[in-house]
Amino acid sequence: MSLIELALEPFAFDFMLRALATTLIASIVCALLSCWLVLIGWSLMGDAVSHAVLPGVVLAYVLGAPFALGAVVFGFLAVGLIGAVRDTSRIKEDAAIGIVFTSLFALGLVLISVTPSHVDLNHIIFGNLLGVSATELVQVAALGVITLAVLVAKNRDFTLYAFDPTHAHALGINPRVLGAVLLGLLALTSVVALQAVGVVLVVAMLIIPGATAYLLTDRFQRMLLIAPAVSVLCALIGLYSSYYLDTASGGMVVLAQGAIFLLVYLFAPRQGLIGRSVSARRRRRRLGAGQVG
Amino acid sequence: MSTPAITVAEATVHYGHVLALDRACLTLEPGRICGLVGMNGSGKSTLFKTIMGIVTPDSGRVSINGESPAKARRAGLLGYVPQSEDVDWDFPVSVREVVMMGRFGHMGPLRIRRRADREAVDLALERVELTDFADRQIGQLSGGQKKRAFVARGIAQGARILLLDEPFAGVDKRSEATIVRLLKELAATGVTVLVSTHDLHALPDLADEAVLLMRRVLLHDSPAEVLRPDNLALVFGLDLTGTAGGGDAA
Numbered sequence: 001m002s003l004i005e006l007a008l009e010p011f012a013f014d015f016m017l018r019a020l021a022t023t024l025i026a027s028i029v030c031a032l033l034s035c036w037l038v039l040i041g042w043s044l045m046g047d048a049v050s051h052a053v054l055p056g057v058v059l060a061y062v063l064g065a066p067f068a069l070g071a072v073v074f075g076f077l078a079v080g081l082i083g084a085v086r087d088t089s090r091i092k093e094d095a096a097i098g099i100v101f102t103s104l105f106a107l108g109l110v111l112i113s114v115t116p117s118h119v120d121l122n123h124i125i126f127g128n129l130l131g132v133s134a135t136e137l138v139q140v141a142a143l144g145v146i147t148l149a150v151l152v153a154k155n156r157d158f159t160l161y162a163f164d165p166t167h168a169h170a171l172g173i174n175p176r177v178l179g180a181v182l183l184g185l186l187a188l189t190s191v192v193a194l195q196a197v198g199v200v201l202v203v204a205m206l207i208i209p210g211a212t213a214y215l216l217t218d219r220f221q222r223m224l225l226i227a228p229a230v231s232v233l234c235a236l237i238g239l240y241s242s243y244y245l246d247t248a249s250g251g252m253v254v255l256a257q258g259a260i261f262l263l264v265y266l267f268a269p270r271q272g273l274i275g276r277s278v279s280a281r282r283r284r285r286r287l288g289a290g291q292v293g
Numbered sequence: 294m295s296t297p298a299i300t301v302a303e304a305t306v307h308y309g310h311v312l313a314l315d316r317a318c319l320t321l322e323p324g325r326i327c328g329l330v331g332m333n334g335s336g337k338s339t340l341f342k343t344i345m346g347i348v349t350p351d352s353g354r355v356s357i358n359g360e361s362p363a364k365a366r367r368a369g370l371l372g373y374v375p376q377s378e379d380v381d382w383d384f385p386v387s388v389r390e391v392v393m394m395g396r397f398g399h400m401g402p403l404r405i406r407r408r409a410d411r412e413a414v415d416l417a418l419e420r421v422e423l424t425d426f427a428d429r430q431i432g433q434l435s436g437g438q439k440k441r442a443f444v445a446r447g448i449a450q451g452a453r454i455l456l457l458d459e460p461f462a463g464v465d466k467r468s469e470a471t472i473v474r475l476l477k478e479l480a481a482t483g484v485t486v487l488v489s490t491h492d493l494h495a496l497p498d499l500a501d502e503a504v505l506l507m508r509r510v511l512l513h514d515s516p517a518e519v520l521r522p523d524n525l526a527l528v529f530g531l532d533l534t535g536t537a538g539g540g541d542a543a
Binding site: 039153155156157159160162163164166167169170171172173214217218219220222223 | 345346347363366367368369371372373375379380381384385386387390391394397398402403404430446450
């Protein structure tokens with residue numbers, strides 16, 4: 001069998017094509033968002049929101065409302081509750097995040113167990129990439145396009161917000177609004193990624209691509225190209241390996257991201273572990289050769 | 294008399310039960326450089342935040358060029374140079390891009406940069422002598438260069454009022470002199486400069502006037518007068534009574 005046949009074979013099946021489309025959309029959108037999340041320091045928030053949307057998604061399912069609506073409502077609820085617990089008690093933010101998102105996630109689990117439906121818990125937790133229906137794909141695509149459009153249009157403002165919210169304020173740009181929009185996009189993205197890799201692994205897609213790109217460049221606009229590229233590459237590696245090795249597809253996608261992060265962490269030219277220690281040694285030697293201070 | 298650049302009238306700010314600013318009054322004429330002196334917890338940052346409208350005073354009033362702070366912000370009048378600790382120096386952004394952020398108010402909602410924006414940024418970089426460093430990542434500058442990059446952002450913005458929070462912290466003497474010269478040049482073009490500083494030695498050379506802050510404005514006079522030992526004792530001497538924070542003054 002030639003390489004091309006090997007590459008095309010999986011996609012002779014419709015379900016594999018839908019899986020591919022879903023993974024690619026989720027990869028690109030999550031990767032873009034992750035660039036800002038990593039720099040603002042919202043990785044934990046990403047984890048929290050992606051779990052906290054679960055009851056919203058279940059309720060939306062029960063009520064026949066769009067998943068996205070339920071997700072956004074519960075995403076904001078989670079952020080609001082975290083802020084409230086942090087600001088009105090002596091509990092620190094990390095603990096507040098842990099309390100709120102696990103409680104909401106638990107609520108989601110309970111709701112699933114009492115909901116007479118064919119929502120499979122396993123699919124929500126671990127994703128159901130190979131079982132994405134055509135309607136679900138349309139929904140994922142629509143959410144992806146909306147998120148992508150907002151991120152691209154407000155790219156510069158979000159970057160300003162991440163770098164210096166006070167300056168944004170000084171220019172009459174409301175940083176609270178920008179933060180809220182980002183959180184809303186985070187909730188939408190969680191729904192998209194939930195389809196692909198499940199609620200447990202969403203956070204990987206929301207952190208790893210941005211973190212990987214951050215180690216590779218000193219330019220934010222380049223991060224916005226590198227992160228989706230890395231993410232798409234991992235999606236493809238993950239899908240193919242899961243097809244040929246007969247392993248969990250969501251797991252393979254995230255495993256690929258972890259592996260690429262490890263490579264970059266070790267071998268990135270300037271920020272990589274090895275590059276850094278080499279240049280540190282070179283600096284020491286130069287100091288030693290010159291004046292010993 | 295012209296309209297004051299900054300007017301703070303009887304501004305009082307509480308954070309919860311903590312009184313941060315107590316009926317503070319301050320009037321600054323355009324083109325003046327004013328040094329803000331006070332120890333940590335004296336309300337320097339709160340006063341800045343109040344002028345910028347980040348904090349709304351419980352009572353009292355702030356106006357910028359006779360207008361509301363919100364209007365002044367939308368007009369791009371307020372420039373801000375943050376304290377070193379408040380900046381993520383690892384942020385993947387170049388010096389040029391930082392200065393470009395000053396131009397956002399001049400751009401459309403998509404922040405598409407036009408020729409005028411690029412020219413303004415080049416000019417501002419030249420003004421602060423950072424043209425050769427424009428493509429460096431912001432953290433790869435020296436302490437003084439970092440401050441100048443943010444001043445350049447204010448220049449590119451066309452700010453008429455520049456607020457600088459501790460611009461001389463971690464800055465060597467030569468860079469300090471460069472910044473002082475730069476701020477004086479800006480003031481000569483009518484820009485009003487408010488500088489909070491621990492560096493009392495730099496004050497007489499830099500500022501036209503100085504303010505002694507201890508939640509209230511205790512004194513607003515010439516730098517020489519404000520720096521008289523008995524006046525400084527009003528602020529820094531009170532440290533022993535344990536009213537607020539640590540006395541990390543000069």
